[in-house]
Amino acid sequence: QSALTQPASVSGSPGQSITISCTGSSSDVGGYNYVSWYQQHPGKAPKLMIYDVINRPSGVSNRFSGSKSGNTASLTISGLQAEDEADYYCSSYTRSSTWVFGGGTKLTVL
C-alpha cells in the first residue's frame, strides 16, 4: 500500500488560510469517507483534528475544516496562528481493510 500524497511543506502568515491536500486513489480516499487528519508537534504523539472527512472532534478549533473531492481530501486551516505550526498527516481506510497515512506536511507559520 503506497502512502497517500501530501505536499512536503506549506506556509502562511498569521491570520491567513492554508490548505493541505491528500491524494490517494479510488481504493482508499476516493472509495470511503474514512479520511482523517492529525496534527503532530515535535516529540509529541499525533492529535486527531478531523475525522470521517469533515467532522471535528470535541475541543478542536473550528478554524480546522476538512473536505474531499474524488480521490483528493483537503485540510483547511483558517486564521493561522503560531501554535498551528506542526506536521500534519492524512489517513484513509483502504479496500484491503488496512489504513494508510500520507507522507506528512510541515506547516510553517511565517
Added chain:
Amino acid sequence: EVQLVESGGGLVQPGGSLRLSCAASGFTFSDYWMHWVRQAPGKGLVWVSRIRSDGSITSYADSVKGRFTISRDNAKNTLYLQMNSLRAEDTAVYYCARVYSGSGAFDIWGQGTMVTVSS
C-alpha cells in the same frame, strides 16, 4: 483520564524479538478497536496493525505480515504487539491508538515506545 501507555521498547539485534504492551485506562477497553502505528526517526506515520474489540479480527500492513502479531487481553485492559524477525527498518517509535467510536479515525494515542533494531 482516558489514557494509553506503551511499554516494552528497547534495543534488539536484527532477527530478534520484542513484545510491546499498551495499557489502557479511563475507558471501557473492550468496547474499542485498537491499532498500532509506527514512526521511524524523522519520518512519517505508518499504519502497522489493528484488532477488533473482542480480538476476533486482525489486519496487518504488508511490511509486517507474518512477523508481527497483534493481540489483546480485555481482562487486563492491555493491547500487545509481538514482533519477531526484526529488521533494521522496523526501527521506530511505536504508538498504540484507539479508534474513535464508529469512525475510521484514531482519537486517543499513547506517548509511544522506541524500538531500535541494530547490531
